[in-house]
Amino acid sequence: MKTYDLALIGFGGVNRTLAEIIATRGDALHSELGFGLRVVAITDLRLGSLVQAEGIDIDMALNIGANETFADHGGSRDTNNEAVIRSCTADIVCEATFTNPDDGEPAVSHVRWALESGKSVCTTNKGPVALRGPELSALAAGNGVHFEFEGAVMSGTPVIRLAKKMFAGLKIDGFEGILNGTSNYVLGRMESGLDLDAAIREAQDLGYAEANPAADIEGYDVRLKVLILANQLLGADITLQDVSCEGISSLTRDDIEQAARKGLRWKLIGSAKRSKNGAVTAGVKAVAVPLAHELAGISGATNAVSFNTDLLGPVMVSGPGAGRVETAYALLSDIIAMHHTSEVPSHA
Numbered sequence: 001m002k003t004y005d006l007a008l009i010g011f012g013g014v015n016r017t018l019a020e021i022i023a024t025r026g027d028a029l030h031s032e033l034g035f036g037l038r039v040v041a042i043t044d045l046r047l048g049s050l051v052q053a054e055g056i057d058i059d060m061a062l063n064i065g066a067n068e069t070f071a072d073h074g075g076s077r078d079t080n081n082e083a084v085i086r087s088c089t090a091d092i093v094c095e096a097t098f099t100n101p102d103d104g105e106p107a108v109s110h111v112r113w114a115l116e117s118g119k120s121v122c123t124t125n126k127g128p129v130a131l132r133g134p135e136l137s138a139l140a141a142g143n144g145v146h147f148e149f150e151g152a153v154m155s156g157t158p159v160i161r162l163a164k165k166m167f168a169g170l171k172i173d174g175f176e177g178i179l180n181g182t183s184n185y186v187l188g189r190m191e192s193g194l195d196l197d198a199a200i201r202e203a204q205d206l207g208y209a210e211a212n213p214a215a216d217i218e219g220y221d222v223r224l225k226v227l228i229l230a231n232q233l234l235g236a237d238i239t240l241q242d243v244s245c246e247g248i249s250s251l252t253r254d255d256i257e258q259a260a261r262k263g264l265r266w267k268l269i270g271s272a273k274r275s276k277n278g279a280v281t282a283g284v285k286a287v288a289v290p291l292a293h294e295l296a297g298i299s300g301a302t303n304a305v306s307f308n309t310d311l312l313g314p315v316m317v318s319g320p321g322a323g324r325v326e327t328a329y330a331l332l333s334d335i336i337a338m339h340h341t342s343e344v345p346s347h348a
């Protein structure tokens with residue numbers, strides 16, 4: 001039976017959880033899915049890098065001490081990302097480093113190095129997909145490998161693949177949705193009486209927030225997701241500058257309480273719409289929606305997006321929008337999709 005060798009670039013919440021899933025459910029996955037998974041390389045800013053073509057001991061990697069690095073286990077203190085990505089024997093590179101909402105780097109380079117060296121990539125990192133998506137997809141196609149990124153929007157909820165496959169034959173002329181788990185969680189906690197900073201700390205502890213939570217609160221994260229959905233699903237050709245962006249940082253508990261007294265609830269909404277002349281307008285802003293609105297009841301880190309289609313009218317997809325396990329599952333679902341689509345070129 002086929003075994004895919006993986007390189008994990010970034011060993012934080014998401015890729016560690018993927019490693020845990022492989023360690024604890026690997027045998028079951030093998031029999032259920034028809035392939036096995038083995039980790040042959042890991043890089044991380046704190047830990048450095050470790051490459052072992054015969055397979056890394058995942059328990060060791062997960063339990064490495066606070067004062068240790070991979071240098072204490074036969075690896076290096078340095079990430080050596082380019083050398084590791086280009087020359088390791090992985091078939092698939094799982095990119096889960098920090099999202100950079102400005103230019104997507106260094107994750108764009110990580111993805112490019114992998115695709116150039118004939119390796120498939122799955123990523124939960126929104127930067128490369130939003131800011132360099134078409135270029136990287138073309139590079140993947142040119143090299144006969146896969147570039148999958150389901151976790152970049154709504155974590156493990158399969159919104160991109162679902163819409164691409166199951167909305168075939170429909171025209172989508174717009175969408176609106178709650179696309180950030182942290183800000184939605186924070187708004188809910190503020191409605192229960194918590195202040196903004198305390199609510200953000202909870203979202204960080206739960207693994208929802210970006211490394212810099214300003215990306216969640218100021219709307220930059222939703223802006224990337226709107227860009228991804230607009231270009232991937234609406235066939236738009238827009239850039240980051242075309243997506244207006246306002247966050248929730250100016251909302252106070254008083255604003256939230258006043259809205260509640262009027263039967264309204266604040267939500268951070270990302271949307272895009274194609275006008276009759278074909279132009280697509282897109283943006284992110286906080287909106288006080290009536291409680292009867294379809295997005296008003298979406299709570300916690302749950303996300304939801306309602307697509308406006310020609311033959312079905314509005315179709316809403318809802319599910320987890322953040323979380324380590326949910327997002328690690330997105331990577332697994334990308335690997336499953338690669339396995340089902342066509343051969344994944346091997347590097348062993």
Ligand SMILES: NC(=O)C1=CN([C@@H]2O[C@H](COP(=O)(O)OP(=O)(O)OC[C@H]3O[C@@H](n4cnc5c(N)ncnc54)[C@H](O)[C@@H]3O)[C@@H](O)[C@H]2O)C=CC1
Nearest residue numbers: 010011012013014044045096097098099124125322323327
């Ligand atoms: N946690 C979540 O709910 C979701 C996260 N994402 C995205 O997935 C990615 C990973 O998220 P988390 O694991 O939660 O983040 P995290 O902050 O827990 O982990 C990121 C890891 O990447 C490492 N890293 C950063 N730059 C690096 C570099 N140049 N080379 C090697 N390692 C590097 C860091 O040391 C850290 O351990 C982020 O881009 C995030 O936006 C996407 C959907 C949901």
Ligand SMILES: N[C@@H](CC=O)C(=O)O
Nearest residue numbers: 180181182208210322
């Ligand atoms: N920080 C993000 C994680 C997923 O993209 C969020 O809270 O939605």
